[in-house]
Amino acid sequence: MNWQQQLSKFITRFLCITKKAAKSHHGRFILLGLLVGLFYFPQWVGYLLPRALKGKTGWFLICCMLCMIGFELWNKQAVLNRMQASEEDRWLGHALIIAGVLVFPFCRFALWSQSLAWLCVLIGIAIASWGLVFFYKFPIATFFASLTVYPRVGLISRGLWDFFTPHLLLEKTMAQASSWAMRMIGFTAMPQGRFIFFPEGAVEVGWGCNGLDMAITIALAGLFMGLIYRQKRSEMIWLISCSIVVALIANVPRLMLVSIAYVYWGPQWFHFWHGFWGGQIFSGVLFTIYYYWVTARITKGKEKSLSGN
Amino acid sequence: MFKSNRFIKRRFSLPVLTPAQSICFVVGSTCIVGFFIDVAVLGAPFILSDLGWRIDFLQQIGRRSIIFLFGVALLMYCAFDQRQLKRALATFCLVIGVVSLVSSIVVIHDSLETKNRTFQDISEQAVQIQSRIDDTRESGNLPPEITLSELEAAAIAIAEQAEAVKLTASKNIVKASASTIGNLAAFGLGMIGLSRVGMQKRRIHSPAPLQASSQQQYL
Numbered sequence: 001m002n003w004q005q006q007l008s009k010f011i012t013r014f015l016c017i018t019k020k021a022a023k024s025h026h027g028r029f030i031l032l033g034l035l036v037g038l039f040y041f042p043q044w045v046g047y048l049l050p051r052a053l054k055g056k057t058g059w060f061l062i063c064c065m066l067c068m069i070g071f072e073l074w075n076k077q078a079v080l081n082r083m084q085a086s087e088e089d090r091w092l093g094h095a096l097i098i099a100g101v102l103v104f105p106f107c108r109f110a111l112w113s114q115s116l117a118w119l120c121v122l123i124g125i126a127i128a129s130w131g132l133v134f135f136y137k138f139p140i141a142t143f144f145a146s147l148t149v150y151p152r153v154g155l156i157s158r159g160l161w162d163f164f165t166p167h168l169l170l171e172k173t174m175a176q177a178s179s180w181a182m183r184m185i186g187f188t189a190m191p192q193g194r195f196i197f198f199p200e201g202a203v204e205v206g207w208g209c210n211g212l213d214m215a216i217t218i219a220l221a222g223l224f225m226g227l228i229y230r231q232k233r234s235e236m237i238w239l240i241s242c243s244i245v246v247a248l249i250a251n252v253p254r255l256m257l258v259s260i261a262y263v264y265w266g267p268q269w270f271h272f273w274h275g276f277w278g279g280q281i282f283s284g285v286l287f288t289i290y291y292y293w294v295t296a297r298i299t300k301g302k303e304k305s306l307s308g309n
Numbered sequence: 310m311f312k313s314n315r316f317i318k319r320r321f322s323l324p325v326l327t328p329a330q331s332i333c334f335v336v337g338s339t340c341i342v343g344f345f346i347d348v349a350v351l352g353a354p355f356i357l358s359d360l361g362w363r364i365d366f367l368q369q370i371g372r373r374s375i376i377f378l379f380g381v382a383l384l385m386y387c388a389f390d391q392r393q394l395k396r397a398l399a400t401f402c403l404v405i406g407v408v409s410l411v412s413s414i415v416v417i418h419d420s421l422e423t424k425n426r427t428f429q430d431i432s433e434q435a436v437q438i439q440s441r442i443d444d445t446r447e448s449g450n451l452p453p454e455i456t457l458s459e460l461e462a463a464a465i466a467i468a469e470q471a472e473a474v475k476l477t478a479s480k481n482i483v484k485a486s487a488s489t490i491g492n493l494a495a496f497g498l499g500m501i502g503l504s505r506v507g508m509q510k511r512r513i514h515s516p517a518p519l520q521a522s523s524q525q526q527y528l
Binding site: 096100117 | 411418505508510
């Protein structure tokens with residue numbers, strides 16, 4: 001069978017499902033909700049695609065999360081088919097879908113508002129189809145779905161961090177730690193606020209250099225690995241917290257390298273290490289170390305449990 | 310004639326309430342009336358398009374919403390034996406709950422807008438002062454007690470101060486809007502919970518009322 005035949009088969013199947021859905025009351029509501037998704041999807045992709053081409057990692061994380069959602073739902077298909085929404089669940093779900101659909105046309109002014117309306121619709125669809133139990137039985141899918149709805153994960157984490165911590169806490173700490181480390185090797189670096197002063201010049205530790213983005217990325221990677229290797233909950237918390245600590249500590253040598261490059265080696269080297277290539281090299285090294293450490297830990301845990309049995 | 314009389318009695322006479330239900334009815338309706346009086350007075354000239362009014366109004370509603378929730382819950386308890394009334398109340402709760410959840414979009418939009426406007430104001434003021442300093446420096450007729458380096462220091466201080474003012478302003482705005490969103494979301498979830506309680510059909514733990522007893526209430 002060539003691809004055209006497959007495509008036509010897929011389309012007829014899709015139309016068949018749509019027709020079937022349009023016959024019932026509930027199905028019509030869901031189709032109405034999915035219409036919002038249809039309008040939101042180009043915006044969502046339109047944000048992610050240019051950034052993906054620039055070499056940012058956000059799209060990859062979002063793809064991983066979507067795969068995880070698909071994986072979990074596919075694995076527990078039997079549970080999903082058995083779940084049925086009660087009457088009050090249906091009411092609530094349909095109300096949420098209608099609210100999302102009504103609000104969406106007025107939300108076109110920005111990405112965040114559209115994503116909130118879409119989130120409202122998604123929650124409504126889940127509640128109307130499977131009931132509130134869905135969120136209890138599929139916590140990981142729920143968590144990832146709510147994270148992927150808005151493609152700017154970094155912005156949310158930055159807002160939360162700024163809200164709960166004192167101003168420039170991490171930048172100042174990073175400046176102090178890296179200048180201390182540089183003094184250990186013999187450079188004369190003095191921290192002042194978020195600046196590192198050398199006799200030849202000064203470097204500012206900005207938001208992008210504080211290591212939080214990398215820490216979140218690696219924490220999510222730890223979560224993925226914990227899920228793929230089917231670890232216990234306590235082990236997963238351990239993996240994630242370790243990953244955050246490792247990423248923040250690894251940020252210190254990176255800062256040292258970048259600031260030495262800026263002050264002593266010239267702007268060319270600074271741009272190399274601070275820009276795309278430096279970031280790729282740094283994250284590659286960090287991910288490799290983290291991956292081997294996690295696999296070593298997991299195999300050790302398996303051996304232990306085998307010998308214990 | 311007799312038939313229609315009974316119909317009127319069935320339809321329009323108040324149900325017999327237990328003492329607990331009567332107390333709940335009185336307290337609940339007081340809460341709701343109080344809430345509406347508050348809202349009407351606080352929001353008095355209703356200018357929906359005005360940003361400041363909207364922020365203030367939603368904040369006040371968010372703060373007082375728990376009273377409304379409490380009143381509706383008490384009324385729901387009074388109406389618990391009458392299916393139709395209970396269902397109507399539950400639907401009302403559902404609508405209000407969903408609307409209050411969705412209204413958080415308005416709060417976020419308004420807070421972002423206020424933040425932008427405040428930042429613009431601060432920047433404009435800083436730029437004005439800066440240009441005045443530049444004018445003084447260029448004209449050359451400085452008062453004898455002020456030197457050029459002092460002017461430079463003043464310019465840097467102004468820039469720093471503008472940053473600090475922006476920071477505190479944004480912190481305050483974010484805090485206010487976060488508390489409003491939190492209140493409205495808690496209220497909305499509470500209302501949805503109430504509506505679910507009202508919509509639930511009687512299950513095993515509370516057996517369905519006998520036909521006779523439900524008719525007695527209308528007599």
